[in-house]
Amino acid sequence: MPALSFPSGTDADGREVSTLVDDRKLAVLRAIVEDYVSTNEPVGSKALTERHNLGVSPATVRNDMAALEELGYITQPHTSAGRVPTDKGYRLFVDRLSQVKPLSAAERRAIETFLAGAVDLDDVVTRTVRLLAQLTRQVAVVQYPALSHSTVRHIELVPLTERRVMMVLITNTGRVEQRVIELPDVIDDSRIAHMRAVLNACLDGCGLAQVPDTVADLPDRVPVEDRSSMVTILSVLLETLVERHDERLVIAGAANLAAADFTIGLREVLEALEEQVVLIRLLGETTDTSAITVRIGSENPYTGLRGTSIVAAGYGSGDKQLARLGVLGPTRMDYPVTIGAVRAVARYVSQILTAS
Amino acid sequence: MPALSFPSGTDADGREVSTLVDDRKLAVLRAIVEDYVSTNEPVGSKALTERHNLGVSPATVRNDMAALEELGYITQPHTSAGRVPTDKGYRLFVDRLSQVKPLSAAERRAIETFLAGAVDLDDVVTRTVRLLAQLTRQVAVVQYPALSHSTVRHIELVPLTERRVMMVLITNTGRVEQRVIELPDVIDDSRIAHMRAVLNACLDGCGLAQVPDTVADLPDRVPVEDRSSMVTILSVLLETLVERHDERLVIAGAANLAAADFTIGLREVLEALEEQVVLIRLLGETTDTSAITVRIGSENPYTGLRGTSIVAAGYGSGDKQLARLGVLGPTRMDYPVTIGAVRAVARYVSQILTAS
DNA sequence: GCTGGCACTCTGTGTTCCCGAGTGCCAAGT
DNA sequence: ACTTGGCACTCGGGAACACAGAGTGCCAGC
Numbered sequence: 142m143p144a145l146s147f148p149s150g151t152d153a154d155g156r157e158v159s160t161l162v163d164d165r166k167l168a169v170l171r172a173i174v175e176d177y178v179s180t181n182e183p184v185g186s187k188a189l190t191e192r193h194n195l196g197v198s199p200a201t202v203r204n205d206m207a208a209l210e211e212l213g214y215i216t217q218p219h220t221s222a223g224r225v226p227t228d229k230g231y232r233l234f235v236d237r238l239s240q241v242k243p244l245s246a247a248e249r250r251a252i253e254t255f256l257a258g259a260v261d262l263d264d265v266v267t268r269t270v271r272l273l274a275q276l277t278r279q280v281a282v283v284q285y286p287a288l289s290h291s292t293v294r295h296i297e298l299v300p301l302t303e304r305r306v307m308m309v310l311i312t313n314t315g316r317v318e319q320r321v322i323e324l325p326d327v328i329d330d331s332r333i334a335h336m337r338a339v340l341n342a343c344l345d346g347c348g349l350a351q352v353p354d355t356v357a358d359l360p361d362r363v364p365v366e367d368r369s370s371m372v373t374i375l376s377v378l379l380e381t382l383v384e385r386h387d388e389r390l391v392i393a394g395a396a397n398l399a400a401a402d403f404t405i406g407l408r409e410v411l412e413a414l415e416e417q418v419v420l421i422r423l424l425g426e427t428t429d430t431s432a433i434t435v436r437i438g439s440e441n442p443y444t445g446l447r448g449t450s451i452v453a454a455g456y457g458s459g460d461k462q463l464a465r466l467g468v469l470g471p472t473r474m475d476y477p478v479t480i481g482a483v484r485a486v487a488r489y490v491s492q493i494l495t496a497s
Numbered sequence: 498m499p500a501l502s503f504p505s506g507t508d509a510d511g512r513e514v515s516t517l518v519d520d521r522k523l524a525v526l527r528a529i530v531e532d533y534v535s536t537n538e539p540v541g542s543k544a545l546t547e548r549h550n551l552g553v554s555p556a557t558v559r560n561d562m563a564a565l566e567e568l569g570y571i572t573q574p575h576t577s578a579g580r581v582p583t584d585k586g587y588r589l590f591v592d593r594l595s596q597v598k599p600l601s602a603a604e605r606r607a608i609e610t611f612l613a614g615a616v617d618l619d620d621v622v623t624r625t626v627r628l629l630a631q632l633t634r635q636v637a638v639v640q641y642p643a644l645s646h647s648t649v650r651h652i653e654l655v656p657l658t659e660r661r662v663m664m665v666l667i668t669n670t671g672r673v674e675q676r677v678i679e680l681p682d683v684i685d686d687s688r689i690a691h692m693r694a695v696l697n698a699c700l701d702g703c704g705l706a707q708v709p710d711t712v713a714d715l716p717d718r719v720p721v722e723d724r725s726s727m728v729t730i731l732s733v734l735l736e737t738l739v740e741r742h743d744e745r746l747v748i749a750g751a752a753n754l755a756a757a758d759f760t761i762g763l764r765e766v767l768e769a770l771e772e773q774v775v776l777i778r779l780l781g782e783t784t785d786t787s788a789i790t791v792r793i794g795s796e797n798p799y800t801g802l803r804g805t806s807i808v809a810a811g812y813g814s815g816d817k818q819l820a821r822l823g824v825l826g827p828t829r830m831d832y833p834v835t836i837g838a839v840r841a842v843a844r845y846v847s848q849i850l851t852a853s
Numbered sequence: 854g855c856t857g858g859c860a861c862t863c864t865g866t867g868t869t870c871c872c873g874a875g876t877g878c879c880a881a882g883t
Numbered sequence: 884a885c886t887t888g889g890c891a892c893t894c895g896g897g898a899a900c901a902c903a904g905a906g907t908g909c910c911a912g913c
Contacts (some may be wrong), residue, residue, distance in 0.1 A: 185906050193646060198856055203907065221863040221906050241781060261676055295655040299667055309665055309673065311655055317665065319673045320617055399764035408755035415752060541875050556887055559876070577875050577893045 142487060166205045170214055171238040173206075174226050178475050201398050204392075207256065228438040228472060232490075235435050235476050242477040248276065248378035252489050259493070262286070262315035266391050269466065269490050272351070274394025276482040279401075279470035280410075283419055285389040286314040286494070288382055293344045293352065298337045303327045307328030308377060312349065314463060322377045322470065325369045332367055339363055349382055355370070390417050401471045409445030419443055424453045424465040433480050438472040448472055452479050454487040458494035465488070505533035522561045524551060526570055527686050529562075530582050534831050539579030557813040579662040584794035586830060589804070591791050591832050598833040600841050604632065608845050615849065616641070622747050624823065630750025631836040635757075635826035636766075638776055641745040642670040642819035642850070644738060644831055649700045649708070654693045654730070659683045664733060668705065670850065671818060678733050681725045688723055691706035692730065695719055746773050750824075757827045765801030766825075775799055780809045780821040789836050804828055808835050809841040822846070 174194040186199040195202065201302060206224055209215045214230035217223065220332045223494040226234065255272055258263040266283050292314035293319070304327055310318045339362055347355050356378070360371045378416035392414055398407060413419050423441055425434045436451045446469075453467030467483055528549040532540040542555040542562060549556065562580055565571045570586035573579065580592065600608070617852055622639050647668035652790040655663045660683055666674045668826070673789035703711050716727045754763060757791030769775050779797055781790045792807045802825075814825055815840055824840055 183906090187906075199906095200858090200908095201854085201858055204855090207908080219863060221861085294657065295663075297653050297655065297665065299651040299653065301650065307651075307667060307671075309653065309667075311663060311665075311675075315663075315677065317673065317675045319667075321671065353886065393771060396764055396767035399767055409750055411752035411755055415749060444910085539875090554887055555875095556889090557885085560886085563877080573876085575894065577877095579875070580894075852863080 142447070158458050165195070165197070166209055167233075167238060169202055169205045169228060170195075170209055170226070171234060173209075173215060173224055174230065174234045174238070176471055177225055181473065185223035186225070189282075201420060228440060230301050231437045231472060231476070232440070235437070239477045241484065244481055244482045246278075247484075252276075252486065253408050256489055256493055258307070262317075263379070265490065265493060269486060270391045270393040271340070272467055273466065273482065274397065276486070277468045277479050278403055279397050279468045279474065279479065280392065280394045280414065281466070281468050282389050282414075282424060283466040284421065284424060284464040285391070286312075286316055286320075286457070287358045288312065288316065288349045289462055290457070290461050291316065291349050296337065296340045296344060296378075298333050298340070300333050302329055303329075306333060306374075308374060308381075309490065310378070310381060314458060318381050320381055322374055325373055326366070328367065328370055332364075336363060336371060339371075340374075342443055352382060353379055390420055392420075398471070406448050408447060410449060412447065413443060414469075423451050424467055433484055434467075435476070435480065450474055450476075452476070452483050454483050454490075454492070456487040456491045458491065521551070521553070522565055522596060523589075524549075525558055526565055526582070528592045529565075529571060529580055530594070532589065532751065533581055534829055537829060539574055539581050541579035544579070558567040569845065584796060587793045587828060587832070588796070589838075591793070595833045597708060597840065598837045600632075602838055603615040604838075605841065608632075610795055612849050618673075621846065621849060625842060626747045629822065629824055629838065629842050630753065632751075632842070633705060633824045633826070633835050634752050635830065636748065636750045636770065637822070637824050638770075638780060639747050639822040640777065640780055640820040641670075641747070642672055642813070644668065644672065644674075644705045646813070646817050646819055647672065647705050649703045649705065652693065652696045652700060652734075654689050654696070656686055657683075662689060662730075664730060664737075666734070666737060670814065673695045674737050676733050676737055678730055681729055682722070684723065684726055688720075692719060692723060693728060694731075695727075708738060709735055710798050746776055748776075753826070762801060762804050766805060769799060769802055770825075778822055779807050779825070781807075789840055790823075791832070791836065806830055806832075808832070808839050810839050812843040812847045813849070814847065819850070 158496060166419050169189065172189050172195065173184050176189065176192060180336055186202040189195070189202050190197070190199050206215065209230070210217070210224065213227055214226040214233060216227050218225060236303050252272060253319060256265065256268055266285060270281045270283040273283070291314045293310065294313050295311045297309040297311070299309065301307055301321065304324050305324050306324060306328075339359065343355060343362075344352060356375050359375060360368045362372060363371050395411070395414065395495075413423075423436070423443060423446070425436070432454075434451075434453045436453075438450060439447055440451070441451060449469055450472045451467055451469050452474075453465050455462040455465050459462035467486060468479060470479070514717060522704055525545065528545050529540050530550065532548060542558040545551070546553070546555050562571065565586070566573070566580065569583055570589060571580040572583050574581060612621065612624055615624050617640075626637045626639040626796045629639070633838065641659075647670045649666065651667045653665040655665065657677065660680050662678050662680060662684075664676050664678055672727060672798045681716055692709060695715065699711060699718075700708065705745070712731050713732060713830070716724045719727050749851070751767070751770065754766060759850055769779075779792070779799060781792070788810075790809045792809075794806060795803055797807060804827060805825055807825050808830075809821050811818040811821050815821035822843060824835060826835070
């Protein structure tokens with residue numbers, strides 16, 4: 142059990158905490174959170190003193206509990222029932238009372254070997270999401286690396302019929318986007334080859350964000366008879382960059398929802414999981430720091446997920462954040478373990494992506 | 498209400514049915530199924546006579562019910578409760594008592610416009626699965642077109658670093674598979690280009706099933722210094738064909754499970770949905786006919802899905818069956834509507850794939 | 854400021870009871 | 884030979900009720 146860390150008066154909230162809540166009350170709060178997470182039952186003063194040697198009697202704990210309730214950190218479902226942490230209580234617990242629990246050596250080895258076997262980006266993402274779901278026993282979500290921070294590795298134009306080509310865009314992160322393009326004119330293979338050469342000469346290594354500017358004068362660099370085709374191709378390319386931007390997500394572990402006694406709101410949660418847009422917002426903005434984001438219950442912007450928390454982290458290759466991954470579970474989750482797992486997986490994935 | 502169709506003595510089962518079960522008993526069974534599906538409560542003799550004008554009294558219906566129960570078509574949850582159809586009862590209902598309900602004109606228009614907007618194969622599949630989930634209010638599953646029945650449209654080799662290339666395989670169904678290949682030797686771009694040319698010359702239009710035979714002598718057709726690289730590339734190509742074979746599935750509408758009062762087994766169902774292998778088996782073999790497959794409850798091979806039925810159909814481009822799609826829901830589902838929706842969607846998707 | 858004691862308040866559980874829907878069977882009717 | 888009304892019987896589920904147990908708040912004493 143980690144020592145109780147309580148640097149008093151460090152931030153705006155610190156003052157309230159330091160003046161009204163002494164160390165023992167915080168220890169009580171922590172004990173409540175830990176017990177409630179493991180038993181899923183409101184925890185009473187007597188049980189607390191039995192399971193944690195706080196060195197005081199139940200009566201004292203009761204006084205502390207009353208104070209904590211007054212401050213909104215805990216609540217009781219009914220009069221004369223035990224206490225349950227509120228979202229605010231979990232927040233305090235996560236911010237100041239808990240220490241992230243690192244994975245066991247065995248778990249780390251398992252992650253390493255499991256992820257190392259991936260053959261391509263799709264595979265990395267699929268394995269990652271399954272891994273995360275299994276480690277945390279919760280619902281895992283992994284976002285595909287964003288196009289916006291990648292660079293063009295290659296653009297391929299494959300003639301399909303005489304008026305149709307398939308464009309394949311390959312990025313440095315290994316992501317592949319393809320689109321079928323209907324051309325305005327009939328174009329033979331050698332002209333296609335020329336356009337492909339022009340495209341690649343211009344865009345190879347170009348950051349995707351820069352593509353729109355870079356291609357502006359491209360139509361002028363091809364023979365006049367190919368100009369309208371080139372315009373068509375470019376417009377599809379730009380569309381691809383915009384439309385698919387950040388959109389793809391992979392989910393695993395939905396079955397874990399049923400295990401958690403999610404009597405209420407299961408339907409809403411499943412619905413949210415199918416709404417990519419909602420999920421992406423929940424994963425949060427891609428911040429520059431590699432910090433873990435924790436959204437607890439009502440802190441998250443989506444109605445219907447009142448009872449769920451999200452633990453998310455960014456990942457990427459090198460120092461660039463490419464996308465986010467995380468897990469979603471009941472507010473009543475084991476935050477130290479979950480945060481540890483998410484952090485570890487994010488790091489390993491970053492490592493894999495950087496290496497390849 | 499469709500006329501009662503009962504061609505007596507048509508098949509092996511027909512004899513039992515025709516001798517022991519007369520038309521009225523079948524009408525009773527149908528009424529029971531219909532009522533139970535819509536109310537989700539065991540249906541009694543009195544309620545039946547009130548809601549369906551069978552022209553007989555409750556007592557008569559009771560006699561018929563006793564006979565139907567004897568034959569295993571219905572059962573009662575407890576003594577002195579109404580009757581509930583058994584899996585065998587649903588089977589008879591589906592096979593001989595129900596008429597597929599076609600979609601409304603509005604629904605058909607909606608399908609058409611919704612699917613027509615798809616830009617590529619991924620998009621077709623995604624839209625299809627959502628559509629199906631929405632139409633049936635159940636869990637929809639769509640399998641990606643199988644590689645085995647497709648032909649090679651193009652193979653692309655993209656140099657990434659001096660010892661690494663990405664292979665992109667494009668099939669005539671628009672499916673794209675990519676793999677990064679680590680080469681044994683350093684190979685410059687022109688030699689890569691040559692290998693690409695050789696590959697495409699040999700494989701363009703080749704059925705994927707024929708690829709293994711076709712490429713057997715390919716290494717001999719390239720300069721001796723490229724031979725080992727070609728072998729590496731071919732082995733990865735063959736791997737891709739085998740590994741990804743039929744594997745990919747897309748699911749939507751899992752939230753509908755929560756709506757159905759799936760008090761029992763929800764966990765199992767969600768687990769099955771994450772097990773691609775199980776799901777593929779459930780969708781069934783790709784048969785040549787365009788018939789709809791219905792698996793009712795215990796008919797399906799997977800424990801834990803006792804309470805669910807699967808309605809599946811094949812789809813494809815032209816007359817070739819490429820893959821399957823279907824929905825999964827409680828055995829207590831509206832089969833006529835569900836079958837109608839699955840059939841319609843399968844047809845439209847086939848149409849889209851054929852046209853493109 | 855902590856502690857033990859005490860009265861009080863609930864929830865959850867087990868019990869009992871009863872209503873009503875539904876059945877099976879039988880004898881009478883067509 | 885089937886159908887029908889009648890009747891006794893069964894059983895699940897809801898209402899009413901009691902009660903044990905866990906938990907609380909408060910107070911007086913240390």
